[in-house]
Amino acid sequence: xxxxxxxxxxDICQRGTSLTIQCQVDSQVTMMFWYRQQxxxxxxxxxxxxxxxxxxxxxxxxxxxxxxxxxxxxxxTLTVSxxxxxDSSIYLCSAAVSTDTQYFGPGTRLTVL
Amino acid sequence: QKxxxxxxxxxxxxxxxxxxxxxxxxxxxxxxxxxxxxxSRKGPELLMxxxxxxxxxxxxxTAQVDKSSKYISLFIRDSQPSDSATYLCAMSAEGGSEKxxxxxxxxxxxxx
Numbered sequence: 001x002x003x004x005x006x007x008x009x010x011d012i013c014q015r016g017t018s019l020t021i022q023c024q025v026d027s028q029v030t031m032m033f034w035y036r037q038q039x040x041x042x043x044x045x046x047x048x049x050x051x052x053x054x055x056x057x058x059x060x061x062x063x064x065x066x067x068x069x070x071x072x073x074x075x076x077t078l079t080v081s082x083x084x085x086x087d088s089s090i091y092l093c094s095a096a097v098s099t100d101t102q103y104f105g106p107g108t109r110l111t112v113l
Numbered sequence: 114q115k116x117x118x119x120x121x122x123x124x125x126x127x128x129x130x131x132x133x134x135x136x137x138x139x140x141x142x143x144x145x146x147x148x149x150x151x152x153s154r155k156g157p158e159l160l161m162x163x164x165x166x167x168x169x170x171x172x173x174x175t176a177q178v179d180k181s182s183k184y185i186s187l188f189i190r191d192s193q194p195s196d197s198a199t200y201l202c203a204m205s206a207e208g209g210s211e212k213x214x215x216x217x218x219x220x221x222x223x224x225x
Contacts, residue, residue, distance in 0.1 A: 001159070031210050042117070043157070043201065043215040058212070092156055096209035100164065101147050106156040 002027050002097040004105035012111045013083055020079045021108045023093035028073035031096035034066070037107070038089045046091075049076040083112045116140050119202055119216025128225050132189040136202035136216045139183065143204040143214075146178050148187045151199045151218065160200075161187070164208075192223045 003026040013019050023032065032049040046066055047055040055068035070076045080087050088111050094102040119136045126132055134148075144165055149157035161176045163169045163185075169176045175188040185204075189196055199220045203213040 004156075006156075033212070040121075040217070042115075042217050043203075043213075045212045048212070094213075099208050099210060100145060101159060101162045101209040102213060103159055104149070104156040109154070 002029070002095055002103050004093065004095055004103060006093060006105040006108050008108060009106065010109040010111075012113060014113055015084055017083055018079055018081045019083065019110060020077050021091055021093075023076045023078070023105055025074045025095045025097075027097065029095040029097055030073070031102075032070060032076045033094045033096075033102065034068060034076070034078045035092045035094060035104075036089050037092060043092065046078070049078075049093075080110065083110075085112045088112045114139050116214050117202065117204060117216045119219060121217045121219060123220040123222065125222045125224060126192055128192060128194060128223055130192050130223070132192050132196070132221060132223075134187040134189075134200050134202075134219050134221070136185050136204075137183055138185070138204060138214075140204075140206070140214070141180075141183070142206040145205050145208045146176070146185050147203045147213070148174075148176055149201040149203060151201060153198075157201055192221075194223050194225050197222045 007022045034046045047057040049070040051070045067079045090107045092107045094104045147162040148160040151157045166180045173190045177186040199218040201218040202216040
């Protein structure tokens with residue numbers, strides 16, 4: 001397994017601002033991912049954070065809204081840009097520590113007013 | 114039809130009961146099947162994962178996969194109040210190196 005931490009754990013932000021969420025893994029991993037968890041909805045993949053290249057985004061998510069960085073094999077950031085109340089959600093990062101599955105961080109609970 | 118269907122419940126059982134949680138899926142390419150447990154205001158915690166069909170047991174937990182029916186189950190024996198959480202099924206075609214597709218999660222309460 002792996003220990004995955006996220007910062008901040010929660011935040012309340014104003015409409016139109018941006019928030020950057022950090023994800024740190026305690027070991028080097030090849031694959032890191034960012035998911036969104038909205039109330040009553042399935043966990044949904046936003047993008048795969050590729051080390052050394054641009055992130056790969058899922059349908060419905062764009063780089064301008066959710067820019068992602070992956071500077072090394074243990075760290076990634078997700079920015080939620082130009083926020084609106086619809087962006088209020090829990091944002092989770094995960095890492096493929098083994099080839100079989102993924103482990104998740106504790107999540108960042110975002111409220112946009 | 115959603116790729117993964119999971120009854121969101123909620124489900125409430127007495128302590129000591131056997132709990133059965135289920136998911137169905139439509140994508141026959143899925144080969145890796147996982148169950149996560151998520152306590153309130155926490156991240157999902159991996160409980161069990163299974164590759165292809167069959168059973169896997171870990172203590173009070175048993176995971177079953179029936180690929181012919183596209184149906185997976187998680188059984189919890191001798192359920193405890195500490196098992197109260199939301200249980201999420203997830204699956205993928207190529208394991209952890211790609212996108213996991215999740216069910217909505219089933220909220221379980223075990224009453225003392």
